[in-house]
Amino acid sequence: MRVTHYWRALWGIVGRELWRFVTQRERFVSALVRPLVWLFVFAAGFRAALGLAISPPYETYILYEVYITPGLCGMIQLFNGMQSSLSMVYDREMGSMRILLVSPLPRWFLLLSKLLAGVGVSVLQVYVFLAIAWADDIQAPWQGYLWAMPALLLSGLMLGALGLLLSSFIKQLENFAGVMNFVIFPMFFLSTALYPLWKLKESSILLHQIAQYNPFSQAVELIRFALYGQLNLHALIYTSAAFAVFMAAAIFGYNPSKGMMSRKGGA
Amino acid sequence: MKATIALAVDQLSFAYGAKKALDRLSFQIYAGECTILLGPNGAGKTTLFSLITRLYDSHDGHIALCGFDLQQQTCKALATVGIVFQQTTLDMDMSVMDNLYYHAALHGIGRKQAGQRIEQELQRLNMWERRQEKVRQLNGGHKRRVEIARALLHQPSLLLLDEPTVGLDVPSRQAIVDYVHQLARETGLAVLWASHLIDEIYPGDHLLVLHKGQIKANGTVNEVLTLTGTASIREASQQLTQGEAT
Incomplete structure (x- = not known):
């Protein structure tokens, strides 16, 4: 199998996803509205109620809007990962997933390409969101926007791989509502996206521990530190490990002889 | 023999x-x-x-x-192998050409060569004139022709x-x-x-x-x-x- 074959297939899959994203304006708008509502409505309302002590990577007191911005970047990627997962279940029901899976390329590569396509879209969304926040004076150092790129890629890969894994378990589109209730909401609210860990610890040790081990928390912290030009090594290792585990499980799930596909009766 | x-x-x-x-x-x-x-x-x-x-x-x-x-x-x-599934597997919102280019990419066929093969297959199936139309706009028979063209694209x-x-x-x-x-x-x-x-x-x-x-x-x-x-x-x-x- 030639390298050019892989390259062309990758671009074919990524190009298709980007084309879909660009042509489906409502998807683009709705992906942005959610975090913007959190930023401009929720954060504004809670600014007075939630006092934040100085904690890394911040070197001074910050507004609540500044604190939740990295969390909302993570939120965009979390929802995008689940949206990709939803579209894979849809594609499987509609049959177009079959064309991808019967291509003469290793299945892990096809899934990784699909994942990269989704990550590309989510990173675009995050930067548009950050640009709007910047225009409203919620700004990080300019270098931070560059450092955030690899962090966003890794967090996007991890959350996308989770979505991919979930899509291998879900047979029907109707079952997807459960993902919202049992995956997205707990992951988001039991994380450091909206409040720092020490704040959670004040309320509940158990919630603090859950949030600490939640891979989404680590992804958010990775983005948060990167936006301020710093590397959170623990978050980097944790997010990378979570990505490796989710991706391996997703590849296993889509393996026709071993995973869920064999038990469910195909793609 | x-x-x-x-x-x-x-x-x-x-x-x-x-x-x-x-x-x-x-x-x-x-x-x-x-x-x-x-x-x-x-x-x-x-x-x-x-x-x-x-x-x-x-x-x-x-x-x-x-x-x-x-x-x-x-x-x-x-x-x-080329395959036409029982259920339509084309992307309804993409044009005939884009669907075929996508398939060509999955099979590692370069853009230029893909263009030539797409024209050849669509001409043979009398679908060349409709190449820019979205698949959603085609009737069932035409969708099937596009799927056959796609299945044959990688020879x-x-x-x-x-x-x-x-x-x-x-x-x-x-x-x-x-x-x-x-x-x-x-x-x-x-x-x-x-x-x-x-x-x-x-x-x-x-x-x-x-x-x-x-x-x-x-x-x-x-x-x-x-x-x-x-x-x-x-x-x-x-x-x-x-x-x-x-």
Whole structure:
């Protein structure tokens, strides 16, 4: 199998996803509205109620809007990962997933390409969101926007791989509502996206521990530190490990002889 | 001398849990031959296609495509197959051209070469004029033509058609049946066509009659008629599948 074959297939899959994203304006708008509502409505309302002590990577007191911005970047990627997962279940029901899976390329590569396509879209969304926040004076150092790129890629890969894994378990589109209730909401609210860990610890040790081990928390912290030009090594290792585990499980799930596909009766 | 073997299935079995769907199937498909896989609904045709394209996997038995073992040399084996699924698998919101370019990319065909092949296939199927239209705007027959063009784009040795004419009107069906037979005759393409419609069979076709996961007959039209002692394929099929064929 030639390298050019892989390259062309990758671009074919990524190009298709980007084309879909660009042509489906409502998807683009709705992906942005959610975090913007959190930023401009929720954060504004809670600014007075939630006092934040100085904690890394911040070197001074910050507004609540500044604190939740990295969390909302993570939120965009979390929802995008689940949206990709939803579209894979849809594609499987509609049959177009079959064309991808019967291509003469290793299945892990096809899934990784699909994942990269989704990550590309989510990173675009995050930067548009950050640009709007910047225009409203919620700004990080300019270098931070560059450092955030690899962090966003890794967090996007991890959350996308989770979505991919979930899509291998879900047979029907109707079952997807459960993902919202049992995956997205707990992951988001039991994380450091909206409040720092020490704040959670004040309320509940158990919630603090859950949030600490939640891979989404680590992804958010990775983005948060990167936006301020710093590397959170623990978050980097944790997010990378979570990505490796989710991706391996997703590849296993889509393996026709071993995973869920064999038990469910195909793609 | 017998032609090249495009598909060899050996002692293939598959089950959905405890329910056996295919039971020790063995057969071969040759280049230039149009083989009709005949059987009523639920006979196991779609399961067989899913196994041949490795959407499902079975550890009972072997499948080889153009000499490539599907388990061991999956990518090489799949590169030799073009498939039209029973259900439309085109992206409805993309144009005909974009759907075909996407498929070409998945098969590693460069943009320029893909463009030439797309034009060739669409011209042959009288769809070139509609290349910029969104698939959603096409009727059922035209969608099927696009799917056939897509299946042929990477110049496969074996074409799998899983009841591609279901839901089409008679002229559209006839056009597709004629075109595929012509392809097999002129290009040496091996065709495995799953159907439960008797009138899609040409006198020179090879027949595989599948019923409840087992092969009930395997031979030319004349051989099957002789085997069953009947005068028509309809009667032969009814006899072999106990009156369940249409």
